[in-house]
Amino acid sequence: xxxxxxxxxxxxxxxxxxSLKAELVQLGEEAGAAARQALEADWQKRHExxxxxxxxxxxxxxxxxxxxIDNQLRGRSGRQGDPGSSRFYLSLEDNLMRIxxxxxxxxxxxxTAGMKEGEVIESKMLSRQIERAQRKxxxxxxxxxxNLLEYDDVANDQRKVIYQQxxxxxxxxxxxxxxxxxxxxxxxxxxxxxxxxxSVEEEWDLAGLKxxxxxxxxxxxxxxxxxxxxxxxxxxxxxxxxxAAVEGAYEQKVEQVGAPVMRHLEKAVMLQExxxxxxxxxxxxxxxxxxxxLRAYAQxxxxxxxKREAFELFGALLDxxxxxxxxxxxxxxxxxxxxxxxxxxxRERQMARQLQTQHVSPQSxxxxxxxxxxxxxxxxGMGGGPAAGSGFARxxxxxxxxxxxxxxxxxxxxxxxGRKVGRNxxxxxxxxxxxxxxxxxx
Numbered sequence: 387x388x389x390x391x392x393x394x395x396x397x398x399x400x401x402x403x404x405s406l407k408a409e410l411v412q413l414g415e416e417a418g419a420a421a422r423q424a425l426e427a428d429w430q431k432r433h434e435x436x437x438x439x440x441x442x443x444x445x446x447x448x449x450x451x452x453x454x455i456d457n458q459l460r461g462r463s464g465r466q467g468d469p470g471s472s473r474f475y476l477s478l479e480d481n482l483m484r485i486x487x488x489x490x491x492x493x494x495x496x497x498t499a500g501m502k503e504g505e506v507i508e509s510k511m512l513s514r515q516i517e518r519a520q521r522k523x524x525x526x527x528x529x530x531x532x533n534l535l536e537y538d539d540v541a542n543d544q545r546k547v548i549y550q551q552x553x554x555x556x557x558x559x560x561x562x563x564x565x566x567x568x569x570x571x572x573x574x575x576x577x578x579x580x581x582x583x584x585s586v587e588e589e590w591d592l593a594g595l596k597x598x599x600x601x602x603x604x605x606x607x608x609x610x611x612x613x614x615x616x617x618x619x620x621x622x623x624x625x626x627x628x629x630a631a632v633e634g635a636y637e638q639k640v641e642q643v644g645a646p647v648m649r650h651l652e653k654a655v656m657l658q659e660x661x662x663x664x665x666x667x668x669x670x671x672x673x674x675x676x677x678x679x680l681r682a683y684a685q686x687x688x689x690x691x692x693k694r695e696a697f698e699l700f701g702a703l704l705d706x707x708x709x710x711x712x713x714x715x716x717x718x719x720x721x722x723x724x725x726x727x728x729x730x731x732x733r734e735r736q737m738a739r740q741l742q743t744q745h746v747s748p749q750s751x752x753x754x755x756x757x758x759x760x761x762x763x764x765x766x767g768m769g770g771g772p773a774a775g776s777g778f779a780r781x782x783x784x785x786x787x788x789x790x791x792x793x794x795x796x797x798x799x800x801x802x803x804g805r806k807v808g809r810n811x812x813x814x815x816x817x818x819x820x821x822x823x824x825x826x827x828x
Contacts, residue, residue: 399465400442403433441469448480449516451523476516486519536689537675540696541668547700548664555657565652565715569636572712573629575705576602581621587613590624599628603716605635636716643720652715659711667703671696 406429413425436442442463450456456474463470478489501507555561580595592609599607607628613619619627640648674695681691721729807814813824820826 400462401433402436402441402468403429437469440471443470444472446472446474449474449476449482449520451482451520451527453517453520453524456520482516482519482523486515486522537692540693541671544667544696544700548660552657552660555653555660558653560649561652561656562649565656565712566633568708569632569712570629572709573599573603573632574625575709577625577628581624583621585621590621595628599632602713603632603635605632605716607631632716639716639718639720647720651718651720655714655718656707656711659707659714663703663707663710667699670699674699 406426409425409429410422413421442465444459444463446456446459450459460472463472476483478484478492483489483492496507558564576598577595580591580598582589590609592613595609596607599605609624609628612624612627616623643651675692678688678692678695681688807821807826809820809822809826811821813819813821813826815825817824
């Protein structure tokens with residue numbers, strides 16, 4: 387007896403009498419010919435015994451939602467001319483019987499008919515009913531796959547375009563001409579909101595145009611000065627000047643950095659922006675697909691709405707790739723080796739200055755104060771005047787004068803003007819802490 391949970395899956399057929407090949411492999415190559423012949427004779431007897439008993443009998447404990455799976459299970463018997471049979475046993479709790487039938491009604495009907503528990507029930511009508519239920523399930527699953535495929539075809543068309551562009555970009559050695567064309571397109575797109583096409587001078591926003599060009603390309607342009615110098619300049623002439631200014635600034639950067647380095651940067655930046663925006667676009671398409679079915683409540687076809695908005699998103703995707711690529715290349719600052727070395731030296735000098743700067747801890751201040759007080763007491767005992775080291779008042783208007791470092795220019799000791807602040811009183815600085823835990827530690 388063979389018990390399996392997935393007999394319908396593809397795999398090795400069940401051989402009546404056992405697998406002769408597996409037994410020969412288990413016997414080993416060192417076995418002689420006599421042992422192999424004896425094994426083959428024994429297998430032949432077992433095979434004939436199984437065939438004589440009826441062959442392979444398939445017992446199914448449920449009916450699958452798909453008729454194809456049931457047919458595959460039935461087909462496990464009767465292979466290669468061997469005899470066999472199959473039988474399915476159903477339960478009223480199976481999904482097909484529970485969803486497409488009425489288990490309670492069936493139970494009442496069987497009880498009324500006098501059927502006893504364990505008695506075999508066979509009915510062609512029941513088999514046909516199960517097949518109809520299977521066809522309904524198959525049709526439902528087919529519609530789901532078809533609907534999903536229609537949505538995926540939209541994204542697949544866009545995927546072909548993006549992957550083709552990426553392949554061409556990877557194969558190209560120099561994309562300077564493409565970048566130049568894209569740059570002119572992007573610059574004109576930025577100019578459009580400030581200087582509309584076929585517009586007059588009164589409709590122009592020259593200040594906004596100057597700010598936008600400086601922000602996106604780090605290029606200083608002055609359209610107002612151009613207009614004051616040439617009153618005959620038109621919208622087309624203004625566009626040409628702005629494009630020429632951006633192109634000239636980029637050419638200067640190429641000369642400064644070097645053409646080979648800039649060609650490599652152009653290709654790397656465009657690949658980076660293409661991949662980044664494509665990932666974001668896929669996420670946006672997935673979000674769109676999840677909620678597009680709600681358009682049906684507005685008497686709109688969700689599939690047509692999805693195609694329309696997906697097309698708009700794809701157009702915006704291509705525009706963002708071009709804009710971000712050109713803008714990033716224009717704002718990119720490439721440092722030379724000399725600049726990098728100078729920056730490293732400046733960093734080392736800053737670290738050296740930080741190491742020379744010492745933070746004075748409260749303990750060191752207290753020790754210094756004690757030494758200063760001792761020196762002051764010694765000076766007063768010898769008839770001297772105020773201590774040489776200048777002090778500072780403890781706290782804000784309170785505390786006693788202490789020496790805290792070198793003498794002040796006046797050579798006078800700082801004297802408390804107000805009352806002495808108690809150690810357990812709130813600190814006058816307003817921190818909310820006690821004086822002894824705040825400025826009283828100094």
